[in-house]
Amino acid sequence: xxxxxxxxxxxLVLLLAAIWAFAWAVKRGQFDDLDTPAIxxxxxxxxxxxxxxxxxxxxxxx
Amino acid sequence: MNATLAAMSGxxxxxxxxxxxxxxxxxxxxxxxxxxxDGASRxxxxxxxxxxxxxxxxxxxxxxxxxxxxPGARIDEDDGALALWDREEVQAEHARxxxxxxxxxxxxTDGMRCAACAWLIDRALSREEGVTDxxxxxxxxxxxxxxxxxxxxxxxxxxxxxxxGYRPFLAAGVQQERERxxxxxxxxxxxxxxxxxxxxxxMFAEALYLDTARxxxxxxxxxxxxxxFLVSTPVVFYAGWPFIAGAARELRHRAPGMDTLIAGxxxxxxxxxxxxxxxxxxxxxxxxxxxxxxxxxxxxxxxxRVRATASxxxxxxxxxxxxxxxRETADGQREAVAVGALSAGDIVRVAPGEPVPADxxxxxxxxxxxxxxxxxxxTPVPKHPGDQVFAGSLCGAxxxxxxLTAVGTQTRLSQLAALIEQAQAHRPPLALAxxxxxxxxxxxxxxxxxxxxxxxxxxxxxxxxxVALALxxxxxxxxxxxxxxxxxxxxxxxxxxxxxxxxRADALARLARIDTxxxxxxxxxxxxxxxxxxxxxxxxxxxxxxxxxxxxxxDSAHPLAAAFHAAPAADTTIATGVVEHRGAGIEGVVDGRxxxxxxxxxxxxxxxxxxxxxxxxxxxxxxxxxxxxxxxTDARPTLDALRRLGIxxxxxSGDGDVAVTRFAGLVGIDAAHARMSPEGKLAHVRDLQAQxxxxxxxxxxxxxxxxLAGADVSFALGDGNALAARAADLVLASPTxxxxxxxxxxxRRTRAVIRQNLAWALLYNLLxxxxxxxxxxxxxxxxxxxxxxxxxxTANALRLARVPRA
Numbered sequence: 001x002x003x004x005x006x007x008x009x010x011x012l013v014l015l016l017a018a019i020w021a022f023a024w025a026v027k028r029g030q031f032d033d034l035d036t037p038a039i040x041x042x043x044x045x046x047x048x049x050x051x052x053x054x055x056x057x058x059x060x061x062x
Numbered sequence: 063m064n065a066t067l068a069a070m071s072g073x074x075x076x077x078x079x080x081x082x083x084x085x086x087x088x089x090x091x092x093x094x095x096x097x098x099x100d101g102a103s104r105x106x107x108x109x110x111x112x113x114x115x116x117x118x119x120x121x122x123x124x125x126x127x128x129x130x131x132x133p134g135a136r137i138d139e140d141d142g143a144l145a146l147w148d149r150e151e152v153q154a155e156h157a158r159x160x161x162x163x164x165x166x167x168x169x170x171t172d173g174m175r176c177a178a179c180a181w182l183i184d185r186a187l188s189r190e191e192g193v194t195d196x197x198x199x200x201x202x203x204x205x206x207x208x209x210x211x212x213x214x215x216x217x218x219x220x221x222x223x224x225x226x227g228y229r230p231f232l233a234a235g236v237q238q239e240r241e242r243x244x245x246x247x248x249x250x251x252x253x254x255x256x257x258x259x260x261x262x263x264x265m266f267a268e269a270l271y272l273d274t275a276r277x278x279x280x281x282x283x284x285x286x287x288x289x290x291f292l293v294s295t296p297v298v299f300y301a302g303w304p305f306i307a308g309a310a311r312e313l314r315h316r317a318p319g320m321d322t323l324i325a326g327x328x329x330x331x332x333x334x335x336x337x338x339x340x341x342x343x344x345x346x347x348x349x350x351x352x353x354x355x356x357x358x359x360x361x362x363x364x365x366x367r368v369r370a371t372a373s374x375x376x377x378x379x380x381x382x383x384x385x386x387x388x389r390e391t392a393d394g395q396r397e398a399v400a401v402g403a404l405s406a407g408d409i410v411r412v413a414p415g416e417p418v419p420a421d422x423x424x425x426x427x428x429x430x431x432x433x434x435x436x437x438x439x440x441t442p443v444p445k446h447p448g449d450q451v452f453a454g455s456l457c458g459a460x461x462x463x464x465x466l467t468a469v470g471t472q473t474r475l476s477q478l479a480a481l482i483e484q485a486q487a488h489r490p491p492l493a494l495a496x497x498x499x500x501x502x503x504x505x506x507x508x509x510x511x512x513x514x515x516x517x518x519x520x521x522x523x524x525x526x527x528x529v530a531l532a533l534x535x536x537x538x539x540x541x542x543x544x545x546x547x548x549x550x551x552x553x554x555x556x557x558x559x560x561x562x563x564x565x566r567a568d569a570l571a572r573l574a575r576i577d578t579x580x581x582x583x584x585x586x587x588x589x590x591x592x593x594x595x596x597x598x599x600x601x602x603x604x605x606x607x608x609x610x611x612x613x614x615x616x617d618s619a620h621p622l623a624a625a626f627h628a629a630p631a632a633d634t635t636i637a638t639g640v641v642e643h644r645g646a647g648i649e650g651v652v653d654g655r656x657x658x659x660x661x662x663x664x665x666x667x668x669x670x671x672x673x674x675x676x677x678x679x680x681x682x683x684x685x686x687x688x689x690x691x692x693x694x695t696d697a698r699p700t701l702d703a704l705r706r707l708g709i710x711x712x713x714x715s716g717d718g719d720v721a722v723t724r725f726a727g728l729v730g731i732d733a734a735h736a737r738m739s740p741e742g743k744l745a746h747v748r749d750l751q752a753q754x755x756x757x758x759x760x761x762x763x764x765x766x767x768x769x770l771a772g773a774d775v776s777f778a779l780g781d782g783n784a785l786a787a788r789a790a791d792l793v794l795a796s797p798t799x800x801x802x803x804x805x806x807x808x809x810r811r812t813r814a815v816i817r818q819n820l821a822w823a824l825l826y827n828l829l830x831x832x833x834x835x836x837x838x839x840x841x842x843x844x845x846x847x848x849x850x851x852x853x854x855x856t857a858n859a860l861r862l863a864r865v866p867r868a
Binding site: 004005008011012015018019022023026027029031032 | 243247250251254258259262265282285286293
């Protein structure tokens with residue numbers, strides 16, 4: 001039974017951690033938009049991402 | 063002497079690459095712009111679209127064209143107005159300064175139609191110099207931009223946005239925006255804490271319950287109880303605060319309702335448990351308290367989500383408000399000012415095609431204004447000096463000078479937006495009835511609980527509290543009050559997904575009862591335009607007749623007018639003094655001669671009214687136009703689907719006998735009525751209703767205002783304009799007519815689910831009440847029973863979220 005005396009407070013700590021993580025995610029706006037990310041993941045950024053699209057015309061060979 | 067020309071308009075046939083703009087899907091002009099894109103030569107309607115596609119391709123964002131579900135918006139020329147966004151007074155009102163010195167603004171845009179657009183905006187703007195953060199949400203049409211004012215003015219990313227076809231509009235005040243987000247976040251946090259907390263509390267409660275043989279040591283038992291107390295207290299008081307606050311409100315108004323019962327039983331279960339924990343009694347009920355709070359929060363969130371989606375539609379009205387206006391200063395100069403800075407009495411100028419910034423009086427000269435947003439009537443209304451002009455209406459062909467009378471929230475437009483918001487916040491009668499039943503139930507239950515408590519006190523005092531608590535919990539009419547809102551929430555979500563937007567709370571309930579659908583032919587079942595035939599009569603010449611007709615019809619929004627818009631040389635001839643007579647035709651002066659176009663009785667009285675469109679001077683006919691209308695490809699499947707549902711379809715059209723009969727045969731419709739005025743259509747609908755039929759009307763929302771209002775339930779086709787057509791109950795935002803049949807199926811299923819739910823909830827409460835009163839149910843069984851009953855009802859409702867096939 002002594003194991004419980006450690007495990008239960010531990011579970012409470014984990015509970016607090018989970019609540020903190022959830023609150024952090026909500027505050028950071030992780031749940032603001034649940035539609036666009038679904039598309040985002042299908043379409044990764046191409047490897048040499050052109051940082052400035054206007055400069056592409058000059059050097060589009062590379 | 064017959065000439066035929068194909069005059070197609072609208073996007074229905076415009077699916078192929080050859081005839082429409084690659085970017086926006088609009089018909090191509092005679093000399094389209096050509097660009098190489100993705101290894102193939104593509105055609106564009108204008109340089110703006112071509113440049114946008116070029117930029118998208120160059121920026122490696124061409125995946126947009128694969129991901130998107132609908133064509134983009136046509137791209138307007140940059141009018142330089144974007145520089146106004148950099149003004150300090152605009153940003154002071156709408157932007158927020160961030161901690162790191164950057165700024166943040168929330169905008170609305172009109173072209174964002176699917177998640178691919180949001181994706182494109184996200185990618186495109188995040189590459190702009192000085193933009194630190196960007197998020198675009200296709201559901202709400204909002205874009206949030208954070209930028210560094212030291213590195214870029216706001217107008218630069220906005221110019222990029224506009225060049226891609228998304229025009230920025232000011233959202234409602236920054237305060238409201240932030241409040242909306244904060245409210246949503248608070249709810250999410252409450253649910254999260256309730257979920258995590260009740261999971262833990264139930265775990266500890268389970269440990270206590272499983273000790274059936276009473277082997278657990280007393281210190282261990284008390285330790286577990288105190289831990290459960292620790293975990294459940296924030297759930298009851300933080301997560302459950304909305305219920306407690308609601309109960310306080312209800313008690314203040316002396317109208318105890320659901321919140322009173324929910325808060326009452328959770329607090330009772332919690333307080334009873336605390337008392338038992340302190341004095342080491344035999345039983346605690348923390349699990350019952352937290353389970354209650356969590357499940358009910360989930361149900362409320364479901365309902366709120368639907369409301370939020372619906373309110374995103376209201377923003378279409380906010381978009382009608384321009385960001386800036388051109389104000390006249392005392393010395394006659396003009397200055398551009400933010401609309402928020404205008405006040406009553408100011409004199410402003412509005413250019414053709416621009417929205418009016420606030421309610422005003424017209425000065426100087428006659429002008430015309432399209433008040434589609436306010437009345438649903440797209441035809442410009444002619445106004446004389448001194449007439450009232452309303453915010454949100456679009457200025458017609460001439461520029462106008464206006465003196466403002468009401469600004470901001472005082473305008474008709476703002477009041478209309480408030481009205482729609484109100485309608486959406488309004489609870490349907492069915493939900494209200496369920497609430498009423500639940501309220502009566504609450505009082506009865508409170509009395510029953512007291513009676514049972516007293517009875518048990520006399521019979522077996524040790525079990526009295528437990529039995530009373532079990533009774534209170536097991537009989538909570540949660541399932542009863544969830545039965546309707548959960549079903550409506552799921553159904554509304556499914557409706558929104560198929561592009562049917564309910565504007566009235568009880569539209570769904572009425573839709574389930576219909577047995578007759580009346581279609582307005584022009585523009586609903588048929589394609590706009592069609593093939594136009596010209597037959598000139600008194601030596602006018604086909605081309606000349608068409609030229610005059612096109613000039614007269616140029617500004618008309620009538621679906622048939624679209625066929626004339628596509629005529630060659632439609633833009634070169636200008637008609638003056640154009641007056642549109644509703645249900646008859648158009649009158650105007652072209653090249654110094656007065657012409658009338660429309661029905662025979664109006665344009666050429668000497669001719670027999672045969673359904674054709676006549677051009678004449680009022681007596682003598684000069685030309686005759688006929689349309690070979692083609693049915694929408696989905697017209698016949700829709701009618702078949704409706705027939706399978708046991709719904710009769712009728713056609714009520716303003717066109718002539720021959721055309722209507724031919725068209726009815728074409729689509730296979732049962733009953734067709736020709737030559738009906740809007741008043742005639744309304745009388746016909748009333749006739750059907752007198753025969754006991756329940757009638758749904760499908761119209762384009764432009765000419766059908768009174769009929770749409772008179773029918774039991776009404777559909778309006780189209781998006782922005784029809785949204786504000788207060789007459790319509792549902793707006794069909796998707797171009798497919800089949801959605802009507804799907805919506806009916808969904809409405810009927812919703813009705814069935816609501817009935818099942820109500821029946822189950824009543825049955826459950828009737829069975830549970832005597833069982834609990836006799837002491838056969840312990841509080842944890844009660845909470846579980848109540849929870850399972852609520853979950854059953856919710857799960858049953860969620861079946862509606864699946865989109866039906868018609």
